[in-house]
Amino acid sequence: MTAHPCLTSSSGSGRMASSRLPILLALVFSSFSFVHSHSNRVMWFQDLFPPNVCPINAKANTFYGIMFDAGSTGTRIHIYTFVQKSPESLPELEGEIFESVKPGLSAYADQPEKGAETVKKLLDMAIDAVPPHLWKKTPVVLKATAGLRLLSEEKAQALLLEVKEVFEESPFLVPEDSVSIMDGSYEGILAWITVNFLTGQLSGQNQHTVGTLDLGGASTQITFLPRFEETLKESPGDFLTSFEMFNSTYKLYTHSYLGFGLKAARLATLGALNMEAVDGQMFRSSCLPKQLEAEWHFGGVKYRYGGNKEGETGFKPCYLEVLKVVKGKLHQPDEIRGSSFYAFSYYYDRAVDTNLIDYEQGGVLEVRDFERKAKEVCDNMERYNSASPFLCMDLTYITALLKEGFGFRDNTLLQLTKKVNNIETSWTLGATFHLLQSLGITY
Ligand SMILES: O=c1ccn([C@@H]2O[C@H](COP(=O)(O)OP(=O)(O)O)[C@@H](O)[C@H]2O)c(=O)[nH]1
Ligand SMILES: [Ca+2]
Numbered sequence: 001m002t003a004h005p006c007l008t009s010s011s012g013s014g015r016m017a018s019s020r021l022p023i024l025l026a027l028v029f030s031s032f033s034f035v036h037s038h039s040n041r042v043m044w045f046q047d048l049f050p051p052n053v054c055p056i057n058a059k060a061n062t063f064y065g066i067m068f069d070a071g072s073t074g075t076r077i078h079i080y081t082f083v084q085k086s087p088e089s090l091p092e093l094e095g096e097i098f099e100s101v102k103p104g105l106s107a108y109a110d111q112p113e114k115g116a117e118t119v120k121k122l123l124d125m126a127i128d129a130v131p132p133h134l135w136k137k138t139p140v141v142l143k144a145t146a147g148l149r150l151l152s153e154e155k156a157q158a159l160l161l162e163v164k165e166v167f168e169e170s171p172f173l174v175p176e177d178s179v180s181i182m183d184g185s186y187e188g189i190l191a192w193i194t195v196n197f198l199t200g201q202l203s204g205q206n207q208h209t210v211g212t213l214d215l216g217g218a219s220t221q222i223t224f225l226p227r228f229e230e231t232l233k234e235s236p237g238d239f240l241t242s243f244e245m246f247n248s249t250y251k252l253y254t255h256s257y258l259g260f261g262l263k264a265a266r267l268a269t270l271g272a273l274n275m276e277a278v279d280g281q282m283f284r285s286s287c288l289p290k291q292l293e294a295e296w297h298f299g300g301v302k303y304r305y306g307g308n309k310e311g312e313t314g315f316k317p318c319y320l321e322v323l324k325v326v327k328g329k330l331h332q333p334d335e336i337r338g339s340s341f342y343a344f345s346y347y348y349d350r351a352v353d354t355n356l357i358d359y360e361q362g363g364v365l366e367v368r369d370f371e372r373k374a375k376e377v378c379d380n381m382e383r384y385n386s387a388s389p390f391l392c393m394d395l396t397y398i399t400a401l402l403k404e405g406f407g408f409r410d411n412t413l414l415q416l417t418k419k420v421n422n423i424e425t426s427w428t429l430g431a432t433f434h435l436l437q438s439l440g441i442t443y
Pocket of ligand 1: 069070071072073074076104145146147215216217218219220261345346347349424426
């Protein structure tokens with residue numbers, strides 16, 4: 001049964017989050033554009049929903065945007081719902097349906113069709129969630145991050161091609177460039193837009209934007225709006241990107257460090273990153289339980305790893321090992337030392353795993369809280385034997401990344417956040433704004 005186009009509601013088997021964020025969304029949409037792309041003042045939604053679509057009751061004009069996050073450790077679908085209550089008013093972000101699968105696409109490097117099947121399963125959720133009469137107007141896009149960046153061009157392209165076919169066979173709107181590997185700097189910027197949009201910092205006069213820290217499996221991003229001229233002068237040129245919003249230009253500091261995600265860092269600490277033909281070779285670390293010997297699959301490669309059977313284990317030797325991975329490898333902008341940042345993904349997960357924060361609530365931590373926990377776990381590994389054997393290494397890496405990598409102080413505040421107003425703090429929302437706007441331009 002097809003519902004009346006103007007009386008639609010969202011449904012689906014995924015988790016539906018609801019959040020009404022009307023005016024903010026409208027403001028962002030009306031003036032959002034990357035400086036390097038066309039600057040166009042046409043509002044994208046004007047042509048998407050011409051007034052004659054719903055002559056009787058324009059109130060219930062619901063529309064959707066589907067954004068896939070093909071991360072290195074998992075693939076996720078975000079189905080965003082927007083409502084335009086009247087032809088005169090601007091759309092509201094009403095909610096999000098979110099679902100995820102593991103492992104990520106890069107684990108199917110040698111079976112691209114199987115990888116694409118995981119995307120198809122998630123896309124089937126959108127078929128349930130979006131009313132049939134809106135399928136053709138609902139864009140679907142997948143952006144891959146570090147996992148695919150680390151694969152060979154050939155393998156990555158084969159995966160993307162298979163996914164594109166799944167999209168083409170679906171009833172949704174498949175824009176040009178709908179399946180791609182996202183540039184790392186966009187990942188940071190789009191996450192910054194999401195967080196600052198959701199926290200209301202992109203509207204009004206007194207904007208106090210917040211910086212964002214994302215720690216993925218294979219890469220990590222830092223993004224903030226510099227306040228000091230020095231930062232602009234002293235940062236490498238490719239760390240600064242401009243875009244327009246609210247008729248002002250924001251010049252953001254952003255960088256994505258490939259190979260510095262939590263799982264890539266595990267391999268780097270073990271000395272196994274970028275190693276060819278590692279089958280059979282054993283990689284040992286003082287960050288792992290002494291007696292441990294195990295196998296681990298990442299990015300389609302099998303690694304054998306274990307503890308320092310005879311040698312040292314614990315926080316001190318582990319910190320020295322991890323330090324080699326980060327020391328001198330990252331740019332340290334002076335002005336971030338004292339400021340606070342929003343942090344999510346693996347920062348959040350490891351803080352939850354060690355009871356530093358509550359899974360639902362999140363919380364505020366200082367950098368030194370991660371160090372305290374790292375010491376506690378690494379110096380008592382036998383007590384944590386039910387947790388992941390990498391817990392000590394992960395916490396030590398997070399500590400070293402924050403302190404020695406980015407140069408944060410012990411008392412720098414981190415706002416650990418998974419959701420704001422029930423919407424995931426993911427780059428995918430920022431990417432959906434950008435997508436919808438660009439569709440408006442071409443309609
Ligand atoms: O919607 C999402 C996407 C990712 N993550 C977290 O991000 C980390 C994994 O990063 P990802 O697989 O995206 O790796 P990347 O490709 O970004 O390096 C894990 O902690 C996930 O739980 C999350 O919490 N929600
Ligand atoms: Ca990610």
